[in-house]
Amino acid sequence: MPELPEVETIRLTILPKLKGRRIISGEVLHEKMVLGISVKEFLERVSGQKITGMERRGKYLLIELAADLIIGLHLRMTGQLTVEKSDSPLAKAIYFRLSLDNGTELRFRDQRKFGKVFLYSRGEPPLALEKIGPEPLSPEFTVAVLKERFGQRSLAVKKALLNQEIIAGIGNIYADESLFYAGIHPARSVNSLTGAEIDGLYHAIQKVLSEGIKLGGTTFRDYRDGEGRAGSYQNKLNVYGQKGKTCPNCGGLIVKMNFGGRGTHFCPLCQK
Numbered sequence: 001m002p003e004l005p006e007v008e009t010i011r012l013t014i015l016p017k018l019k020g021r022r023i024i025s026g027e028v029l030h031e032k033m034v035l036g037i038s039v040k041e042f043l044e045r046v047s048g049q050k051i052t053g054m055e056r057r058g059k060y061l062l063i064e065l066a067a068d069l070i071i072g073l074h075l076r077m078t079g080q081l082t083v084e085k086s087d088s089p090l091a092k093a094i095y096f097r098l099s100l101d102n103g104t105e106l107r108f109r110d111q112r113k114f115g116k117v118f119l120y121s122r123g124e125p126p127l128a129l130e131k132i133g134p135e136p137l138s139p140e141f142t143v144a145v146l147k148e149r150f151g152q153r154s155l156a157v158k159k160a161l162l163n164q165e166i167i168a169g170i171g172n173i174y175a176d177e178s179l180f181y182a183g184i185h186p187a188r189s190v191n192s193l194t195g196a197e198i199d200g201l202y203h204a205i206q207k208v209l210s211e212g213i214k215l216g217g218t219t220f221r222d223y224r225d226g227e228g229r230a231g232s233y234q235n236k237l238n239v240y241g242q243k244g245k246t247c248p249n250c251g252g253l254i255v256k257m258n259f260g261g262r263g264t265h266f267c268p269l270c271q272k
């Protein structure tokens, strides 16, 4: 699933192609993708609207329209977003398209059909968006904020990092990498972490997410940026997907443990 660095990379590559364009019409071939209203109503409300910007909140992309309307998109497992010439061949599994006023169109390709699209008025975000925790790369997110978000919970730190209501945008890959850099075992409960450990984890999160964006995200299978290009952070991974390989830190073996239904990778020697 695309995480913060992948979704941000898509935003950065798509935004220049959308900003200032007007939506002419659209087509949705998988009706369940559109939440809350009918496909017909969705297309009627966005047609003719000018796109003024595109933001990201956690793993959501938010396309801003002139009439204070916002189109929210969640790519879920296999979603891909591109802007292409309207007359270019359609790849398989494109279930959502918006035609723009310059002969291009926004295409949402989604092999597994889990992706979602919704529409809301600015200032009235759906609950799912409202509940999202702080953006880890925003200036407001400090060590003190992370400490406060963790609070006195007895939740395992890996689960806390994956919880979008505690902190936004982190998924399995960047959670495992952050815990490796911080030298923290994924099963440690957050209320057992020392001040120094939370400080280390804070900086590890900043490092892996920033580097992830710089390298255009991590591609194992489906993820592509808005230009259809793969990312390259997969070449920098220390633990995620590295089961049985040697730890770059200590030379021990990286293990994979099933943890809360998610494969979790770590070095048992470096992460006590």
Ligand SMILES: [Zn+2]
Binding pocket: 247, 248, 249, 250, 251, 252, 267, 268, 269, 270, 271
């Ligand atoms: Zn190690």
